[in-house]
Amino acid sequence: xAKLGPAHYSPYPVAVYEGILTPPKGKALLFTEIVDEExxxxxxxxxxxxxxxxxxxxGPQVLxxxxxxxxxxxxLIKEMAQILDAKIIPMYDYRPKYPKIDxxxxxxxxxxxxxxxxxxxxACIFIGVHCHYANVALKIIRSExxxxxxxxxSQAGHEDAMITLRDQHVEEIEKFLxxxxxxKKELGKA
Amino acid sequence: MAYKIYKxxxxxxxxxxxxxxxxxxxxxxxxxxxxVMDLPVTKELLEEHSLCAGCPESAAIRYILASxxxxxxxxxxxxxxxxxxxxxxxxxxxxxxxxxNQNSVASxxxxxxxxxxxxxxxxxxxxxxxxxxxxxxxxYTLQSFFRQEKITTICFDNEVYANTGGQESGLTPxxxxxxxxxxxxLFDKVPMWQLAIDSGCHYVARLTVSSPKKVERVIxxxxxxxxxLGPTYIHLYTPCILEIGLNSDxxxxxxxxxxxxxxxxxxxxxxxxxxxxAKYKAEGLL
Numbered sequence: 028x029a030k031l032g033p034a035h036y037s038p039y040p041v042a043v044y045e046g047i048l049t050p051p052k053g054k055a056l057l058f059t060e061i062v063d064e065e066x067x068x069x070x071x072x073x074x075x076x077x078x079x080x081x082x083x084x085x086g087p088q089v090l091x092x093x094x095x096x097x098x099x100x101x102x103l104i105k106e107m108a109q110i111l112d113a114k115i116i117p118m119y120d121y122r123p124k125y126p127k128i129d130x131x132x133x134x135x136x137x138x139x140x141x142x143x144x145x146x147x148x149x150a151c152i153f154i155g156v157h158c159h160y161a162n163v164a165l166k167i168i169r170s171e172x173x174x175x176x177x178x179x180x181s182q183a184g185h186e187d188a189m190i191t192l193r194d195q196h197v198e199e200i201e202k203f204l205x206x207x208x209x210x211k212k213e214l215g216k217a
Numbered sequence: 218m219a220y221k222i223y224k225x226x227x228x229x230x231x232x233x234x235x236x237x238x239x240x241x242x243x244x245x246x247x248x249x250x251x252x253v254m255d256l257p258v259t260k261e262l263l264e265e266h267s268l269c270a271g272c273p274e275s276a277a278i279r280y281i282l283a284s285x286x287x288x289x290x291x292x293x294x295x296x297x298x299x300x301x302x303x304x305x306x307x308x309x310x311x312x313x314x315x316x317x318n319q320n321s322v323a324s325x326x327x328x329x330x331x332x333x334x335x336x337x338x339x340x341x342x343x344x345x346x347x348x349x350x351x352x353x354x355x356x357y358t359l360q361s362f363f364r365q366e367k368i369t370t371i372c373f374d375n376e377v378y379a380n381t382g383g384q385e386s387g388l389t390p391x392x393x394x395x396x397x398x399x400x401x402x403l404f405d406k407v408p409m410w411q412l413a414i415d416s417g418c419h420y421v422a423r424l425t426v427s428s429p430k431k432v433e434r435v436i437x438x439x440x441x442x443x444x445x446l447g448p449t450y451i452h453l454y455t456p457c458i459l460e461i462g463l464n465s466d467x468x469x470x471x472x473x474x475x476x477x478x479x480x481x482x483x484x485x486x487x488x489x490x491x492x493x494x495a496k497y498k499a500e501g502l503l
Contacts (some may be wrong), residue, residue, distance in 0.1 A: 073468045090233060117224075117233050118330035122264075122305045133234060 035154045041188040043165050044122065049184040049191060056184060056191035063200075065206060069176045071152070071190045072207035076099050078150035078175055078213055079111040084134050085158030088181070090119050095097060096197060097155070103200045104154060112216075133165070136197075150175040153188065154195070161185050179203070220246035220289035223308070236264060240308055249502050252437075254431040256283050257344040266303045271465030273472060274373050274455040277426040278303055281344070281371065284433040285309075286440055286502065291340045292330070294323040296354065298346035298374055299380050299457075318355030319343045320361035323368045331367075340440050343370040347388040348378050351409050357388070362416035365447040369439045372409060372452050379457035388477065396461060406479070413450035414485050420449040421485040425472035431482070434503065441497045442490045449490075454480040 050056040055067030075081040089100045108115050118134045151174055152159050161178060165187040167172050177192070178185040179200070184193035192199070211217045223241045225233055243260035245251035251259075264280045266273045278300070284351040285291050288309055295304045305312045307457055323343045324456040326396060330339040350358050350372040376393065378384040383396035387407040396403045410423045420442040422435045432453070439449035456471045458464070476482070486494065497503045 033309060085229065087222075090226060090229050091222050092226045093221045101228040106227045115227060115229075115232050119233050119237050120308075 032035075036113065036123045039184065042169070044055045048184045050193055055193065056186065056188075058189055065202075068192050068206040071192065072203070072210040073189070073214070074153065074175045074177065075111040075113055075207075076211055076216060077134055080148045081111055081150045082148045083108055083111075083115050083154065084118050084156065085115060085154050086118045086161070087120060088157065089155030090117055098153065099197045102201060103204065107152075107163055107200070107204060107207070109125050110204060110211060110213055117158055118160075118164075118194050119156075143201055146172040146174065150177070152177045153185070154179040158182060158185070161186065170207050223289075244290050244308070251281050251283065251286070253283045253289075253433045255466050256424040256429075260315040262288060264308065265279050266300060266306055268302060269459055269465065271300070271321045271458060271468050272280075272455075273458070273468040274299055274375065275303070275430070276429075277373060277453050277455045277466070278344070280426060280429045281342075281431040281436055282307060282309075284436040284457060285340070285342070286437055287338055287340050290338060291342060292326055293325075293457065294319045294326065294341065294343045296343075296347055296349035297372075299375070300344055302380075304344075317352075317356060319345050319347050319349060320357045320366070320368065320370060323370075324361050324364065324366040325366050327366060334401035336477055338444055339442060342410055342440065343368060345370075345372060347374045347376065347386045351387040351407050355407075359412065359416045361419050362413060362448045362450070365417060365446075367443050367447055369436075369443040369449045369451070370413075371436075371439075373448070373455045374409075374439075374452055375455050375457040375460070376406075377457055377460045379460050383460045391414045408451065410452045410483060412487075413448075413452075416448075418448045418450045418485075419443075419487045420484075421451075421452075423452040423480060425476050425480045427469060427472040427476055435484070435501055437497075438486075440494050441503070442486075444496075445493045446487075446489055450476040454479045478493045 031187050047059050054061050057067050057070055065216045085104055085167050116134050160213050165176055165185050168176055169187045176188040177190045178188035179192050179193055179213035180196040225238055239260045245259050257265050263279055265479055287363055293309055293311045294314055297321040312322055320343055322340045323355055327341040334359055338478055339404050347502045353443050374388050376389045377395050378386055385398035385402045390406045392401045410421050413421045420439050426432050435451055439451050443449040453473055458468050
């Protein structure tokens with residue numbers, strides 16, 4: 028049995044207890060290091076292209092057409108899935124499901140034992156997930172699996188992800204797609 | 218419009234579950250004339266529930282959700298009890314408060330919404346059981362009436378603390394025996410509908426949920442009056458068939474039998490509330 032973590036609710040320490048904080052503006056977080064955004068994008072693309080069952084988890088902020096940015100991001104995320112040869116599993120809302128969710132079809136942060144496809148997903152991107160639920164889900168994944176998590180956040184980022192890209196709007200996602208295409212070519216997968 | 222948050226991006230329609238797409242395409246958003254008659258042909262806002270088979274409370278919740286005139290701009294505040302098993306499964310904004318303080322939470326939400334969206338109707342509806350409304354939360358409930366908060370309070374009265382094994386509540390009738398109240402209740406049922414009137418509610422109703430159309434009318438009137446004037450209160454009899462020893466298909470008969478006695482339909486409207494209701498009737502919304 029694992030020991031209780033410092034927060035007394037998770038058996039493992041969360042990132043912030045290990046001194047890991049979100050990156051400053053214009054920078055990104057790669058494990059524990061603050062790095063340039065492009066470097067983090069390259070590593071993120073590499074992880075998605077080389078690890079098993081790479082999956083994108085789009086959240087409600089991009090799944091629903093509630094503003095123009097969301098509509099634009101939806102197109103880019105579809106393209107992203109093609110470039111990275113990734114599956115898409117939506118996190119369309121955060122209601123706990125009864126009697127249980129189907130992890131093949133959706134991801135839900137309220138069901139920690141089922142998230143990340145019984146740990147068969149080895150790399151994933153969180154995008155458009157509301158920060159408070161991204162924090163919950165990323166903490167669970169960090170402590171319970173060996174999935175390589177990448178947070179593409181439109182706000183300050185998430186320290187519990189292995190890679191955090193902050194302030195990710197349409198322009199930044201377009202840049203990520205270009206970087207991903209380059210990395211794919213370098214890996215001989217294009 | 219607020220219901221745009223239910224519109225799935227075209228790119229993702231092939232990957233989100235069918236029920237989410239249906240919520241956009243077949244639910245009755247932006248239609249204040251929606252009602253219980255839509256239930257068989259439209260997408261319900263309650264996906265599924267985890268209440269007991271045949272529970273009248275589940276019927277009550279389905280009728281209420283079908284009757285909300287403005288679901289896309291409605292926030293539901295609920296409390297601990299059987300009802301709290303349902304709220305995670307509904308497609309509206311809900312807030313689970315502490316046991317009893319639901320009317321205080323609703324007051325705060327309503328005030329902030331009025332300040333933030335002064336030109337838009339945003340309804341706040343409290344749904345709680347008899348324990349939360351009349352026992353543990355009586356103070357908070359009545360204080361919100363005294364303060365004339367513009368919220369609708371709906372009490373699901375099953376006359377017992379059902380999901381904790383059958384303890385008597387303030388709304389248990391005198392003499393009733395439950396598993397955890399073997400001596401029988403020694404004092405009378407709290408006349409909550411009367412307290413609501415005395416505390417300043419503009420619209421009060423007491424009924425069972427045996428008649429869906431009646432539930433719809435009462436819910437709509439209470440919400441419109443709360444929107445314009447101040448607190449409204451609805452007292453619904455939703456018997457716990459398990460605790461009173463009935464089968465799962467006996468709920469409707471139990472309610473119908475109480476329609477003729479202690480839950481005979483009762484309605485109170487202030488003159489101002491009558492005016493509001495007449496106005497909405499003239500607009501064809503009631």
